[in-house]
Amino acid sequence: MNVGLFGVVISATRQEGRGSAMKSPAELTVAFIGLGKMGVAMAANIRRAGYSLAVWNRSADKAAPLIALGARLAKTPAAAAADADILISSLADDDAVKAVVSEPDGVLAGLRPGAVHIGTSTISPTLSDELERMHAAAGRCYIAGPVVGRVPAAEAAQLLTFVAGDAERIGASRSVIASYAPMIFVVGERASQASIAKLIANFLGASALDLIGQSLAWAEKSDLPSALVQQMLSSFFANPATREYVTKISERDFDAVGFTASGGLKDVKLMIAAAQDVNLRLSSAEALRSKLEASIARGWQDKDWSCLTDIDRR
Structure with a gap:
Protein backbone atom coordinates (compact mmCIF):
# COMPACT_ATOMS: atom_id res chain seq x y z
CA MET A 1 0.00 0.00 0.00
CA ARG A 190 -23.28 1.87 0.71
CA ALA A 191 -22.03 -0.49 3.41
CA SER A 192 -20.65 -2.88 0.80
CA GLN A 193 -18.18 -0.22 -0.37
CA ALA A 194 -16.25 -0.46 2.91
CA SER A 195 -16.24 -4.26 2.73
CA ILE A 196 -14.89 -4.15 -0.82
CA ALA A 197 -12.20 -1.64 0.19
CA LYS A 198 -11.12 -3.96 3.03
CA LEU A 199 -11.02 -6.98 0.73
CA ILE A 200 -8.91 -5.04 -1.77
CA ALA A 201 -6.51 -4.06 1.03
CA ASN A 202 -6.28 -7.70 2.11
CA PHE A 203 -5.84 -8.76 -1.50
CA LEU A 204 -2.85 -6.42 -1.80
CA GLY A 205 -1.41 -7.82 1.43
CA ALA A 206 -1.95 -11.44 0.45
CA SER A 207 -0.50 -10.83 -3.03
CA ALA A 208 2.60 -9.27 -1.47
CA LEU A 209 3.14 -12.42 0.62
CA ASP A 210 2.93 -14.52 -2.53
CA LEU A 211 5.38 -12.29 -4.40
CA ILE A 212 7.90 -12.44 -1.56
CA GLY A 213 7.72 -16.23 -1.40
CA GLN A 214 8.06 -16.71 -5.16
CA SER A 215 10.97 -14.23 -5.30
CA LEU A 216 12.80 -16.05 -2.52
CA ALA A 217 12.11 -19.45 -4.10
CA TRP A 218 13.51 -18.19 -7.45
CA ALA A 219 16.58 -16.76 -5.73
CA GLU A 220 17.20 -19.91 -3.70
CA LYS A 221 16.93 -22.15 -6.77
CA SER A 222 19.29 -19.80 -8.67
CA ASP A 223 21.92 -19.74 -5.90
CA LEU A 224 21.58 -16.00 -5.31
CA PRO A 225 22.69 -14.82 -1.85
CA SER A 226 19.67 -14.77 0.47
CA ALA A 227 20.87 -11.54 2.10
CA LEU A 228 20.90 -9.78 -1.28
CA VAL A 229 17.32 -10.80 -2.08
CA GLN A 230 16.12 -9.80 1.37
CA GLN A 231 17.65 -6.37 0.82
CA MET A 232 15.96 -6.07 -2.60
CA LEU A 233 12.58 -7.00 -1.20
CA SER A 234 12.89 -4.79 1.86
CA SER A 235 13.68 -1.82 -0.36
CA PHE A 236 10.82 -2.57 -2.73
CA PHE A 237 8.19 -3.08 -0.05
CA ALA A 238 8.67 0.06 2.03
CA ASN A 239 5.67 -0.52 4.27
CA PRO A 240 6.94 -1.50 7.77
CA ALA A 241 4.49 -4.40 8.13
CA THR A 242 5.55 -5.76 4.73
CA ARG A 243 9.22 -5.50 5.70
CA GLU A 244 8.43 -7.66 8.73
CA TYR A 245 7.00 -10.32 6.43
CA VAL A 246 10.13 -10.33 4.24
CA THR A 247 12.12 -11.60 7.23
CA LYS A 248 9.25 -13.78 8.48
CA ILE A 249 8.87 -15.62 5.18
CA SER A 250 12.62 -15.82 4.51
CA GLU A 251 13.16 -17.51 7.88
CA ARG A 252 9.96 -19.58 7.62
CA ASP A 253 8.75 -18.09 10.90
CA PHE A 254 5.17 -19.31 10.60
CA ASP A 255 4.57 -20.18 14.25
CA ALA A 256 4.44 -16.54 15.44
CA VAL A 257 0.88 -16.00 14.25
CA GLY A 258 -0.51 -12.63 13.25
CA PHE A 259 -3.33 -14.08 11.12
CA THR A 260 -4.06 -17.78 10.65
CA ALA A 261 -4.09 -19.71 7.39
CA SER A 262 -7.73 -20.66 7.98
CA GLY A 263 -8.67 -17.01 8.45
CA GLY A 264 -6.71 -16.10 5.33
CA LEU A 265 -8.56 -18.72 3.28
CA LYS A 266 -11.88 -17.28 4.42
CA ASP A 267 -10.84 -13.77 3.32
CA VAL A 268 -9.46 -14.94 -0.04
CA LYS A 269 -12.74 -16.72 -0.78
CA LEU A 270 -14.55 -13.46 -0.01
CA MET A 271 -12.24 -11.62 -2.46
CA ILE A 272 -12.97 -14.12 -5.25
CA ALA A 273 -16.73 -13.98 -4.66
CA ALA A 274 -16.82 -10.17 -4.47
CA ALA A 275 -14.89 -9.87 -7.74
CA GLN A 276 -17.20 -12.39 -9.42
CA ASP A 277 -20.12 -10.14 -8.46
CA VAL A 278 -18.71 -7.55 -10.90
CA ASN A 279 -17.75 -10.13 -13.55
CA LEU A 280 -14.06 -10.07 -12.67
CA ARG A 281 -11.90 -13.14 -12.24
CA LEU A 282 -9.06 -12.69 -9.74
CA SER A 283 -6.68 -15.34 -11.01
CA SER A 284 -4.07 -14.38 -8.41
CA ALA A 285 -6.61 -14.80 -5.63
CA GLU A 286 -7.56 -18.22 -7.04
CA ALA A 287 -3.89 -19.20 -6.84
CA LEU A 288 -3.78 -17.95 -3.24
CA ARG A 289 -6.86 -20.02 -2.44
CA SER A 290 -5.20 -23.15 -3.82
CA LYS A 291 -2.03 -22.52 -1.81
CA LEU A 292 -3.93 -21.83 1.40
CA GLU A 293 -6.00 -24.99 0.88
CA ALA A 294 -2.77 -26.92 0.31
CA SER A 295 -1.32 -25.39 3.48
CA ILE A 296 -4.37 -26.38 5.51
CA ALA A 297 -4.26 -29.89 4.01
CA ARG A 298 -0.75 -30.15 5.46
CA GLY A 299 -2.13 -29.27 8.90
CA TRP A 300 -1.00 -25.64 8.89
CA GLN A 301 -4.43 -24.11 9.48
CA ASP A 302 -3.31 -22.45 12.73
CA LYS A 303 0.04 -21.23 11.43
CA ASP A 304 0.55 -17.68 10.20
CA TRP A 305 -1.07 -17.30 6.78
CA SER A 306 2.32 -16.45 5.27
CA CYS A 307 2.91 -20.22 5.35
CA LEU A 308 1.16 -20.29 1.95
CA THR A 309 4.49 -19.16 0.49
CA ASP A 310 6.07 -22.48 1.45
CA ILE A 311 3.90 -24.34 -1.05
CA ASP A 312 6.05 -22.92 -3.88
CA ARG A 313 9.28 -23.11 -1.94
CA ARG A 314 8.86 -26.79 -1.11
Missing part, protein backbone atom coordinates in the same frame (compact mmCIF):
# COMPACT_ATOMS: atom_id res chain seq x y z
CA ASN A 2 1.15 3.53 -0.74
CA VAL A 3 1.74 5.01 2.70
CA GLY A 4 2.37 8.50 1.32
CA LEU A 5 -0.96 8.56 -0.48
CA PHE A 6 -2.72 7.23 2.61
CA GLY A 7 -1.15 10.03 4.64
CA VAL A 8 -2.72 12.65 2.39
CA VAL A 9 -6.15 11.03 2.57
CA ILE A 10 -5.93 10.59 6.34
CA SER A 11 -5.20 14.28 6.82
CA ALA A 12 -8.26 15.15 4.77
CA THR A 13 -10.64 12.72 6.45
CA ARG A 14 -9.61 13.75 9.93
CA GLN A 15 -11.01 17.21 9.27
CA GLU A 16 -14.47 15.91 8.38
CA GLY A 17 -17.32 15.41 10.85
CA ARG A 18 -15.98 17.67 13.59
CA GLY A 19 -19.13 19.75 13.89
CA SER A 20 -21.82 19.88 16.52
CA ALA A 21 -22.84 16.26 15.83
CA MET A 22 -19.69 15.07 17.63
CA LYS A 23 -20.25 14.14 21.28
CA SER A 24 -17.83 13.79 24.18
CA PRO A 25 -17.17 10.46 25.93
CA ALA A 26 -19.39 11.56 28.81
CA GLU A 27 -22.31 11.91 26.40
CA LEU A 28 -22.06 8.52 24.67
CA THR A 29 -22.64 4.95 25.82
CA VAL A 30 -20.84 2.26 23.84
CA ALA A 31 -21.26 -1.53 23.59
CA PHE A 32 -18.73 -3.95 22.12
CA ILE A 33 -19.58 -7.43 20.82
CA GLY A 34 -16.87 -10.03 20.10
CA LEU A 35 -13.78 -10.26 22.28
CA GLY A 36 -11.10 -12.02 20.28
CA LYS A 37 -7.58 -10.59 20.38
CA MET A 38 -8.53 -7.70 18.10
CA GLY A 39 -11.81 -7.05 19.86
CA VAL A 40 -10.30 -6.94 23.34
CA ALA A 41 -7.62 -4.50 22.19
CA MET A 42 -10.12 -2.23 20.43
CA ALA A 43 -12.60 -2.30 23.30
CA ALA A 44 -9.84 -1.49 25.79
CA ASN A 45 -8.93 1.62 23.81
CA ILE A 46 -12.57 2.72 23.72
CA ARG A 47 -12.76 2.34 27.49
CA ARG A 48 -9.45 4.16 28.03
CA ALA A 49 -10.84 7.03 25.97
CA GLY A 50 -13.44 7.50 28.71
CA TYR A 51 -16.54 5.91 27.21
CA SER A 52 -19.04 3.96 29.28
CA LEU A 53 -18.72 0.44 27.90
CA ALA A 54 -20.81 -2.75 27.96
CA VAL A 55 -19.28 -5.89 26.46
CA TRP A 56 -20.44 -9.35 25.40
CA ASN A 57 -18.70 -12.49 24.16
CA ARG A 58 -19.82 -16.12 23.90
CA SER A 59 -16.88 -17.02 26.17
CA ALA A 60 -17.43 -14.59 29.01
CA ASP A 61 -13.97 -15.13 30.54
CA LYS A 62 -12.41 -13.14 27.68
CA ALA A 63 -14.03 -10.02 29.10
CA ALA A 64 -11.88 -10.10 32.27
CA PRO A 65 -9.30 -7.48 31.17
CA LEU A 66 -12.10 -5.14 30.14
CA ILE A 67 -14.01 -5.58 33.36
CA ALA A 68 -10.79 -4.64 35.14
CA LEU A 69 -10.88 -1.38 33.16
CA GLY A 70 -14.43 -0.69 34.31
CA ALA A 71 -16.49 -2.23 31.52
CA ARG A 72 -19.79 -3.98 32.25
CA LEU A 73 -20.30 -7.59 31.13
CA ALA A 74 -23.73 -8.19 29.54
CA LYS A 75 -25.43 -11.59 29.45
CA THR A 76 -26.62 -11.33 25.83
CA PRO A 77 -25.94 -9.17 22.76
CA ALA A 78 -29.37 -7.60 23.25
CA ALA A 79 -28.52 -6.68 26.85
CA ALA A 80 -25.22 -5.15 25.75
CA ALA A 81 -27.02 -3.12 23.08
CA ALA A 82 -29.88 -1.96 25.29
CA ASP A 83 -28.29 1.24 26.57
CA ALA A 84 -25.85 1.84 23.72
CA ASP A 85 -25.75 4.89 21.49
CA ILE A 86 -23.09 3.10 19.45
CA LEU A 87 -22.51 -0.66 19.29
CA ILE A 88 -19.36 -2.08 17.72
CA SER A 89 -18.96 -5.70 16.63
CA SER A 90 -15.74 -7.61 15.92
CA LEU A 91 -16.64 -11.14 14.86
CA ALA A 92 -15.08 -13.96 12.85
CA ASP A 93 -17.16 -14.29 9.69
CA ASP A 94 -20.50 -13.79 7.93
CA ASP A 95 -22.27 -16.54 9.88
CA ALA A 96 -21.17 -15.20 13.26
CA VAL A 97 -22.17 -11.64 12.40
CA LYS A 98 -25.58 -12.59 11.04
CA ALA A 99 -26.34 -14.80 14.04
CA VAL A 100 -25.35 -12.19 16.62
CA VAL A 101 -27.41 -9.53 14.85
CA SER A 102 -30.58 -11.51 14.15
CA GLU A 103 -30.91 -14.03 17.01
CA PRO A 104 -33.88 -13.53 19.38
CA ASP A 105 -31.48 -12.10 21.99
CA GLY A 106 -29.27 -10.48 19.36
CA VAL A 107 -28.18 -6.96 18.58
CA LEU A 108 -31.33 -5.84 16.76
CA ALA A 109 -33.50 -7.13 19.59
CA GLY A 110 -31.81 -4.77 22.02
CA LEU A 111 -30.54 -1.80 20.02
CA ARG A 112 -32.55 1.37 20.62
CA PRO A 113 -34.24 3.26 17.76
CA GLY A 114 -31.74 5.63 16.20
CA ALA A 115 -28.73 3.81 17.64
CA VAL A 116 -25.73 2.96 15.47
CA HIS A 117 -24.07 -0.41 14.89
CA ILE A 118 -20.52 -0.28 13.49
CA GLY A 119 -19.35 -3.61 12.04
CA THR A 120 -15.55 -3.91 12.06
CA SER A 121 -15.36 -7.49 10.74
CA THR A 122 -14.14 -8.60 7.33
CA ILE A 123 -17.36 -9.89 5.79
CA SER A 124 -18.87 -10.22 2.33
CA PRO A 125 -20.13 -7.08 0.58
CA THR A 126 -23.47 -8.86 0.13
CA LEU A 127 -23.91 -9.29 3.88
CA SER A 128 -22.83 -5.69 4.52
CA ASP A 129 -25.67 -4.40 2.36
CA GLU A 130 -28.07 -6.90 3.94
CA LEU A 131 -27.14 -5.66 7.41
CA GLU A 132 -27.69 -2.09 6.27
CA ARG A 133 -31.21 -2.99 5.08
CA MET A 134 -32.01 -4.99 8.23
CA HIS A 135 -31.02 -2.12 10.51
CA ALA A 136 -32.86 0.49 8.44
CA ALA A 137 -36.04 -1.59 8.50
CA ALA A 138 -35.82 -1.68 12.30
CA GLY A 139 -35.17 2.07 12.58
CA ARG A 140 -31.50 1.60 13.43
CA CYS A 141 -28.34 2.53 11.54
CA TYR A 142 -25.58 0.23 10.30
CA ILE A 143 -22.13 1.54 9.42
CA ALA A 144 -19.62 -0.81 7.82
CA GLY A 145 -16.22 -0.11 9.37
CA PRO A 146 -13.79 -2.99 8.77
CA VAL A 147 -10.35 -2.40 10.25
CA VAL A 148 -6.90 -2.97 8.77
CA GLY A 149 -3.99 -3.93 11.02
CA ARG A 150 -2.67 -6.69 13.21
CA VAL A 151 -3.07 -7.12 16.97
CA PRO A 152 -0.06 -4.93 17.94
CA ALA A 153 -1.60 -2.06 15.95
CA ALA A 154 -4.93 -2.64 17.66
CA GLU A 155 -3.28 -2.59 21.08
CA ALA A 156 -1.52 0.68 20.20
CA ALA A 157 -4.77 2.23 18.87
CA GLN A 158 -3.16 2.58 15.44
CA LEU A 159 -5.59 0.71 13.21
CA LEU A 160 -6.84 1.94 9.85
CA THR A 161 -10.52 1.67 9.01
CA PHE A 162 -12.67 1.98 5.91
CA VAL A 163 -16.16 3.25 6.76
CA ALA A 164 -19.33 3.49 4.66
CA GLY A 165 -22.86 4.49 5.53
CA ASP A 166 -24.86 7.58 6.45
CA ALA A 167 -22.42 10.53 6.45
CA GLU A 168 -24.06 12.30 9.39
CA ARG A 169 -23.96 9.17 11.56
CA ILE A 170 -20.35 8.54 10.60
CA GLY A 171 -19.53 12.10 11.68
CA ALA A 172 -21.32 11.64 15.00
CA SER A 173 -19.49 8.34 15.61
CA ARG A 174 -16.05 9.56 14.54
CA SER A 175 -14.68 10.18 18.05
CA VAL A 176 -15.47 6.60 19.09
CA ILE A 177 -14.01 5.16 15.89
CA ALA A 178 -10.87 7.28 16.30
CA SER A 179 -10.26 5.84 19.77
CA TYR A 180 -9.24 2.51 18.16
CA ALA A 181 -8.62 3.51 14.50
CA PRO A 182 -7.37 7.10 14.08
CA MET A 183 -6.80 6.55 10.34
CA ILE A 184 -10.35 6.80 8.97
CA PHE A 185 -11.29 6.53 5.29
CA VAL A 186 -14.89 7.36 4.39
CA VAL A 187 -15.39 5.43 1.16
CA GLY A 188 -19.09 5.86 0.37
CA GLU A 189 -22.68 5.56 1.52
Whole structure:
Protein backbone atom coordinates (compact mmCIF):
# COMPACT_ATOMS: atom_id res chain seq x y z
CA MET A 1 0.00 0.00 0.00
CA ASN A 2 1.15 3.53 -0.74
CA VAL A 3 1.74 5.01 2.70
CA GLY A 4 2.37 8.50 1.32
CA LEU A 5 -0.96 8.56 -0.48
CA PHE A 6 -2.72 7.23 2.61
CA GLY A 7 -1.15 10.03 4.64
CA VAL A 8 -2.72 12.65 2.39
CA VAL A 9 -6.15 11.03 2.57
CA ILE A 10 -5.93 10.59 6.34
CA SER A 11 -5.20 14.28 6.82
CA ALA A 12 -8.26 15.15 4.77
CA THR A 13 -10.64 12.72 6.45
CA ARG A 14 -9.61 13.75 9.93
CA GLN A 15 -11.01 17.21 9.27
CA GLU A 16 -14.47 15.91 8.38
CA GLY A 17 -17.32 15.41 10.85
CA ARG A 18 -15.98 17.67 13.59
CA GLY A 19 -19.13 19.75 13.89
CA SER A 20 -21.82 19.88 16.52
CA ALA A 21 -22.84 16.26 15.83
CA MET A 22 -19.69 15.07 17.63
CA LYS A 23 -20.25 14.14 21.28
CA SER A 24 -17.83 13.79 24.18
CA PRO A 25 -17.17 10.46 25.93
CA ALA A 26 -19.39 11.56 28.81
CA GLU A 27 -22.31 11.91 26.40
CA LEU A 28 -22.06 8.52 24.67
CA THR A 29 -22.64 4.95 25.82
CA VAL A 30 -20.84 2.26 23.84
CA ALA A 31 -21.26 -1.53 23.59
CA PHE A 32 -18.73 -3.95 22.12
CA ILE A 33 -19.58 -7.43 20.82
CA GLY A 34 -16.87 -10.03 20.10
CA LEU A 35 -13.78 -10.26 22.28
CA GLY A 36 -11.10 -12.02 20.28
CA LYS A 37 -7.58 -10.59 20.38
CA MET A 38 -8.53 -7.70 18.10
CA GLY A 39 -11.81 -7.05 19.86
CA VAL A 40 -10.30 -6.94 23.34
CA ALA A 41 -7.62 -4.50 22.19
CA MET A 42 -10.12 -2.23 20.43
CA ALA A 43 -12.60 -2.30 23.30
CA ALA A 44 -9.84 -1.49 25.79
CA ASN A 45 -8.93 1.62 23.81
CA ILE A 46 -12.57 2.72 23.72
CA ARG A 47 -12.76 2.34 27.49
CA ARG A 48 -9.45 4.16 28.03
CA ALA A 49 -10.84 7.03 25.97
CA GLY A 50 -13.44 7.50 28.71
CA TYR A 51 -16.54 5.91 27.21
CA SER A 52 -19.04 3.96 29.28
CA LEU A 53 -18.72 0.44 27.90
CA ALA A 54 -20.81 -2.75 27.96
CA VAL A 55 -19.28 -5.89 26.46
CA TRP A 56 -20.44 -9.35 25.40
CA ASN A 57 -18.70 -12.49 24.16
CA ARG A 58 -19.82 -16.12 23.90
CA SER A 59 -16.88 -17.02 26.17
CA ALA A 60 -17.43 -14.59 29.01
CA ASP A 61 -13.97 -15.13 30.54
CA LYS A 62 -12.41 -13.14 27.68
CA ALA A 63 -14.03 -10.02 29.10
CA ALA A 64 -11.88 -10.10 32.27
CA PRO A 65 -9.30 -7.48 31.17
CA LEU A 66 -12.10 -5.14 30.14
CA ILE A 67 -14.01 -5.58 33.36
CA ALA A 68 -10.79 -4.64 35.14
CA LEU A 69 -10.88 -1.38 33.16
CA GLY A 70 -14.43 -0.69 34.31
CA ALA A 71 -16.49 -2.23 31.52
CA ARG A 72 -19.79 -3.98 32.25
CA LEU A 73 -20.30 -7.59 31.13
CA ALA A 74 -23.73 -8.19 29.54
CA LYS A 75 -25.43 -11.59 29.45
CA THR A 76 -26.62 -11.33 25.83
CA PRO A 77 -25.94 -9.17 22.76
CA ALA A 78 -29.37 -7.60 23.25
CA ALA A 79 -28.52 -6.68 26.85
CA ALA A 80 -25.22 -5.15 25.75
CA ALA A 81 -27.02 -3.12 23.08
CA ALA A 82 -29.88 -1.96 25.29
CA ASP A 83 -28.29 1.24 26.57
CA ALA A 84 -25.85 1.84 23.72
CA ASP A 85 -25.75 4.89 21.49
CA ILE A 86 -23.09 3.10 19.45
CA LEU A 87 -22.51 -0.66 19.29
CA ILE A 88 -19.36 -2.08 17.72
CA SER A 89 -18.96 -5.70 16.63
CA SER A 90 -15.74 -7.61 15.92
CA LEU A 91 -16.64 -11.14 14.86
CA ALA A 92 -15.08 -13.96 12.85
CA ASP A 93 -17.16 -14.29 9.69
CA ASP A 94 -20.50 -13.79 7.93
CA ASP A 95 -22.27 -16.54 9.88
CA ALA A 96 -21.17 -15.20 13.26
CA VAL A 97 -22.17 -11.64 12.40
CA LYS A 98 -25.58 -12.59 11.04
CA ALA A 99 -26.34 -14.80 14.04
CA VAL A 100 -25.35 -12.19 16.62
CA VAL A 101 -27.41 -9.53 14.85
CA SER A 102 -30.58 -11.51 14.15
CA GLU A 103 -30.91 -14.03 17.01
CA PRO A 104 -33.88 -13.53 19.38
CA ASP A 105 -31.48 -12.10 21.99
CA GLY A 106 -29.27 -10.48 19.36
CA VAL A 107 -28.18 -6.96 18.58
CA LEU A 108 -31.33 -5.84 16.76
CA ALA A 109 -33.50 -7.13 19.59
CA GLY A 110 -31.81 -4.77 22.02
CA LEU A 111 -30.54 -1.80 20.02
CA ARG A 112 -32.55 1.37 20.62
CA PRO A 113 -34.24 3.26 17.76
CA GLY A 114 -31.74 5.63 16.20
CA ALA A 115 -28.73 3.81 17.64
CA VAL A 116 -25.73 2.96 15.47
CA HIS A 117 -24.07 -0.41 14.89
CA ILE A 118 -20.52 -0.28 13.49
CA GLY A 119 -19.35 -3.61 12.04
CA THR A 120 -15.55 -3.91 12.06
CA SER A 121 -15.36 -7.49 10.74
CA THR A 122 -14.14 -8.60 7.33
CA ILE A 123 -17.36 -9.89 5.79
CA SER A 124 -18.87 -10.22 2.33
CA PRO A 125 -20.13 -7.08 0.58
CA THR A 126 -23.47 -8.86 0.13
CA LEU A 127 -23.91 -9.29 3.88
CA SER A 128 -22.83 -5.69 4.52
CA ASP A 129 -25.67 -4.40 2.36
CA GLU A 130 -28.07 -6.90 3.94
CA LEU A 131 -27.14 -5.66 7.41
CA GLU A 132 -27.69 -2.09 6.27
CA ARG A 133 -31.21 -2.99 5.08
CA MET A 134 -32.01 -4.99 8.23
CA HIS A 135 -31.02 -2.12 10.51
CA ALA A 136 -32.86 0.49 8.44
CA ALA A 137 -36.04 -1.59 8.50
CA ALA A 138 -35.82 -1.68 12.30
CA GLY A 139 -35.17 2.07 12.58
CA ARG A 140 -31.50 1.60 13.43
CA CYS A 141 -28.34 2.53 11.54
CA TYR A 142 -25.58 0.23 10.30
CA ILE A 143 -22.13 1.54 9.42
CA ALA A 144 -19.62 -0.81 7.82
CA GLY A 145 -16.22 -0.11 9.37
CA PRO A 146 -13.79 -2.99 8.77
CA VAL A 147 -10.35 -2.40 10.25
CA VAL A 148 -6.90 -2.97 8.77
CA GLY A 149 -3.99 -3.93 11.02
CA ARG A 150 -2.67 -6.69 13.21
CA VAL A 151 -3.07 -7.12 16.97
CA PRO A 152 -0.06 -4.93 17.94
CA ALA A 153 -1.60 -2.06 15.95
CA ALA A 154 -4.93 -2.64 17.66
CA GLU A 155 -3.28 -2.59 21.08
CA ALA A 156 -1.52 0.68 20.20
CA ALA A 157 -4.77 2.23 18.87
CA GLN A 158 -3.16 2.58 15.44
CA LEU A 159 -5.59 0.71 13.21
CA LEU A 160 -6.84 1.94 9.85
CA THR A 161 -10.52 1.67 9.01
CA PHE A 162 -12.67 1.98 5.91
CA VAL A 163 -16.16 3.25 6.76
CA ALA A 164 -19.33 3.49 4.66
CA GLY A 165 -22.86 4.49 5.53
CA ASP A 166 -24.86 7.58 6.45
CA ALA A 167 -22.42 10.53 6.45
CA GLU A 168 -24.06 12.30 9.39
CA ARG A 169 -23.96 9.17 11.56
CA ILE A 170 -20.35 8.54 10.60
CA GLY A 171 -19.53 12.10 11.68
CA ALA A 172 -21.32 11.64 15.00
CA SER A 173 -19.49 8.34 15.61
CA ARG A 174 -16.05 9.56 14.54
CA SER A 175 -14.68 10.18 18.05
CA VAL A 176 -15.47 6.60 19.09
CA ILE A 177 -14.01 5.16 15.89
CA ALA A 178 -10.87 7.28 16.30
CA SER A 179 -10.26 5.84 19.77
CA TYR A 180 -9.24 2.51 18.16
CA ALA A 181 -8.62 3.51 14.50
CA PRO A 182 -7.37 7.10 14.08
CA MET A 183 -6.80 6.55 10.34
CA ILE A 184 -10.35 6.80 8.97
CA PHE A 185 -11.29 6.53 5.29
CA VAL A 186 -14.89 7.36 4.39
CA VAL A 187 -15.39 5.43 1.16
CA GLY A 188 -19.09 5.86 0.37
CA GLU A 189 -22.68 5.56 1.52
CA ARG A 190 -23.28 1.87 0.71
CA ALA A 191 -22.03 -0.49 3.41
CA SER A 192 -20.65 -2.88 0.80
CA GLN A 193 -18.18 -0.22 -0.37
CA ALA A 194 -16.25 -0.46 2.91
CA SER A 195 -16.24 -4.26 2.73
CA ILE A 196 -14.89 -4.15 -0.82
CA ALA A 197 -12.20 -1.64 0.19
CA LYS A 198 -11.12 -3.96 3.03
CA LEU A 199 -11.02 -6.98 0.73
CA ILE A 200 -8.91 -5.04 -1.77
CA ALA A 201 -6.51 -4.06 1.03
CA ASN A 202 -6.28 -7.70 2.11
CA PHE A 203 -5.84 -8.76 -1.50
CA LEU A 204 -2.85 -6.42 -1.80
CA GLY A 205 -1.41 -7.82 1.43
CA ALA A 206 -1.95 -11.44 0.45
CA SER A 207 -0.50 -10.83 -3.03
CA ALA A 208 2.60 -9.27 -1.47
CA LEU A 209 3.14 -12.42 0.62
CA ASP A 210 2.93 -14.52 -2.53
CA LEU A 211 5.38 -12.29 -4.40
CA ILE A 212 7.90 -12.44 -1.56
CA GLY A 213 7.72 -16.23 -1.40
CA GLN A 214 8.06 -16.71 -5.16
CA SER A 215 10.97 -14.23 -5.30
CA LEU A 216 12.80 -16.05 -2.52
CA ALA A 217 12.11 -19.45 -4.10
CA TRP A 218 13.51 -18.19 -7.45
CA ALA A 219 16.58 -16.76 -5.73
CA GLU A 220 17.20 -19.91 -3.70
CA LYS A 221 16.93 -22.15 -6.77
CA SER A 222 19.29 -19.80 -8.67
CA ASP A 223 21.92 -19.74 -5.90
CA LEU A 224 21.58 -16.00 -5.31
CA PRO A 225 22.69 -14.82 -1.85
CA SER A 226 19.67 -14.77 0.47
CA ALA A 227 20.87 -11.54 2.10
CA LEU A 228 20.90 -9.78 -1.28
CA VAL A 229 17.32 -10.80 -2.08
CA GLN A 230 16.12 -9.80 1.37
CA GLN A 231 17.65 -6.37 0.82
CA MET A 232 15.96 -6.07 -2.60
CA LEU A 233 12.58 -7.00 -1.20
CA SER A 234 12.89 -4.79 1.86
CA SER A 235 13.68 -1.82 -0.36
CA PHE A 236 10.82 -2.57 -2.73
CA PHE A 237 8.19 -3.08 -0.05
CA ALA A 238 8.67 0.06 2.03
CA ASN A 239 5.67 -0.52 4.27
CA PRO A 240 6.94 -1.50 7.77
CA ALA A 241 4.49 -4.40 8.13
CA THR A 242 5.55 -5.76 4.73
CA ARG A 243 9.22 -5.50 5.70
CA GLU A 244 8.43 -7.66 8.73
CA TYR A 245 7.00 -10.32 6.43
CA VAL A 246 10.13 -10.33 4.24
CA THR A 247 12.12 -11.60 7.23
CA LYS A 248 9.25 -13.78 8.48
CA ILE A 249 8.87 -15.62 5.18
CA SER A 250 12.62 -15.82 4.51
CA GLU A 251 13.16 -17.51 7.88
CA ARG A 252 9.96 -19.58 7.62
CA ASP A 253 8.75 -18.09 10.90
CA PHE A 254 5.17 -19.31 10.60
CA ASP A 255 4.57 -20.18 14.25
CA ALA A 256 4.44 -16.54 15.44
CA VAL A 257 0.88 -16.00 14.25
CA GLY A 258 -0.51 -12.63 13.25
CA PHE A 259 -3.33 -14.08 11.12
CA THR A 260 -4.06 -17.78 10.65
CA ALA A 261 -4.09 -19.71 7.39
CA SER A 262 -7.73 -20.66 7.98
CA GLY A 263 -8.67 -17.01 8.45
CA GLY A 264 -6.71 -16.10 5.33
CA LEU A 265 -8.56 -18.72 3.28
CA LYS A 266 -11.88 -17.28 4.42
CA ASP A 267 -10.84 -13.77 3.32
CA VAL A 268 -9.46 -14.94 -0.04
CA LYS A 269 -12.74 -16.72 -0.78
CA LEU A 270 -14.55 -13.46 -0.01
CA MET A 271 -12.24 -11.62 -2.46
CA ILE A 272 -12.97 -14.12 -5.25
CA ALA A 273 -16.73 -13.98 -4.66
CA ALA A 274 -16.82 -10.17 -4.47
CA ALA A 275 -14.89 -9.87 -7.74
CA GLN A 276 -17.20 -12.39 -9.42
CA ASP A 277 -20.12 -10.14 -8.46
CA VAL A 278 -18.71 -7.55 -10.90
CA ASN A 279 -17.75 -10.13 -13.55
CA LEU A 280 -14.06 -10.07 -12.67
CA ARG A 281 -11.90 -13.14 -12.24
CA LEU A 282 -9.06 -12.69 -9.74
CA SER A 283 -6.68 -15.34 -11.01
CA SER A 284 -4.07 -14.38 -8.41
CA ALA A 285 -6.61 -14.80 -5.63
CA GLU A 286 -7.56 -18.22 -7.04
CA ALA A 287 -3.89 -19.20 -6.84
CA LEU A 288 -3.78 -17.95 -3.24
CA ARG A 289 -6.86 -20.02 -2.44
CA SER A 290 -5.20 -23.15 -3.82
CA LYS A 291 -2.03 -22.52 -1.81
CA LEU A 292 -3.93 -21.83 1.40
CA GLU A 293 -6.00 -24.99 0.88
CA ALA A 294 -2.77 -26.92 0.31
CA SER A 295 -1.32 -25.39 3.48
CA ILE A 296 -4.37 -26.38 5.51
CA ALA A 297 -4.26 -29.89 4.01
CA ARG A 298 -0.75 -30.15 5.46
CA GLY A 299 -2.13 -29.27 8.90
CA TRP A 300 -1.00 -25.64 8.89
CA GLN A 301 -4.43 -24.11 9.48
CA ASP A 302 -3.31 -22.45 12.73
CA LYS A 303 0.04 -21.23 11.43
CA ASP A 304 0.55 -17.68 10.20
CA TRP A 305 -1.07 -17.30 6.78
CA SER A 306 2.32 -16.45 5.27
CA CYS A 307 2.91 -20.22 5.35
CA LEU A 308 1.16 -20.29 1.95
CA THR A 309 4.49 -19.16 0.49
CA ASP A 310 6.07 -22.48 1.45
CA ILE A 311 3.90 -24.34 -1.05
CA ASP A 312 6.05 -22.92 -3.88
CA ARG A 313 9.28 -23.11 -1.94
CA ARG A 314 8.86 -26.79 -1.11
